[in-house]
Amino acid sequence: MSASAISLRGIWKFFGEYPAVRDASLDIPAGGIVALLGRNGAGKTTILRMIAGLLRPSRGEVLIDGSPAGQQRHAASIGMVGHGQWLYDDLTARENLHFFARLYDLSSSSEKIDQWLEEVGLWTFRDARVHQFSRGMRQRLTIARALLHAPPILLLDEPWTSLDDRAMDLLSVLLLRARSENRTVVVSSHQLRETLQIAGHLAVIDRGRLIFDGPNRDEFREAPHNFYQRIT
């Protein structure tokens, strides 16, 4: 039995001939915030998708609580904010959350849904269809959708995209709360300043290879603009 919440064991992922992830090994302990950093096309999203069970590694294995990822029993323990927002444009904000609450078998879902709509500032728009929402409002609803079933593992791919200052603060508060509730958070982002402020552990990917794996340091937080020069 592994002590890590998530373990990557020598994983490779090929898209055709192209290796998007090359021999990556990483142990993510339970109850911390891990930042997955790297330039565009480094392989961050591919790794998150393999952890979520949306892609199978070409080689190696991804373990969740010691057993291979992608099993149905892991699905309820993972919440994900992906590039696509996983929302239905023709349903209202509330209907979207109801739909996902039913998929995750949530009891007393109406109360939870109302709480989350309030929390992400969409209560006034609860009965508006999602196609009327701005990008930022969609992203807030996406965050509510990912957290609705209180998953022990949160996978966030560029979660700050399109959020205004207030919503960015809200997300940081939610992530710090998740950490205090002992949830495991893996966040991939280009937004170094925000990510370095909250992450306890860093993993840096460069062209599919893991080039840095270690704890976050104050020097990184203080000078995020120099981050990539310091670690390479």
Added chain:
Amino acid sequence: MTRFLRQTWTIAAKDLRTELRNKEALSAALSFTLVVILLFSFAFDPVSNVEVRELSGGLLWIAYIFAGILLLNRSFARESANDCLDALVASPLSGGALFLGKAVSSCLLLLVLEMASLPLFGVFYSVNWTQNFGTLLLVLVLGSWGFTVIGTLFSAVTANNRLRELMLPLLVFPMTLPALIACVQLTTVILTGDPLGDSVAWLKLLFGFDVIFTLLGAVLLESVLLA
């Protein structure tokens, strides 16, 4: 089992709700069916030529399967906006429940379309479609279900394909051929007012086809989506 059925209905209800709101596929499919029925009635003039009425079962199913393809094209394509298919794959939803939910919603929409077009068909082809309505309804339900289970599976296969509108009929029509032949034979017998007699064998074939491909689709869908 209760959880499985609840998940199935959750998917079907979501699909029906979104379709009834935007009517993207239903309005196109219904218009197509009505135009085909109308055009064939002018081409063959079934009122003055009684033998043409024996073709009516085939004409009816030609209209239904092409209209059905329009509905099925949207089945999984509906999930491609905002990457919603990823949300379903990443959730605790079983592949079987997703498959059945999609098939139920498509089949119900196809049946609505069939019920809406039958009165017009009766008028233009001088056919008394109400005389054996119970048997006709049974054939429509079994035929539509067989067609939609195959179509739902291939809709998942072609969901991320740029040529899905072209690919889907090419994959679905050959696979559904045994069921379609059974449907045409049975519908013609029912509409001409003849007793079912030996045609009961077609009914059995249709039932067997539905059972086999429903089970196959429910088992295969998860592998198809993760392939």
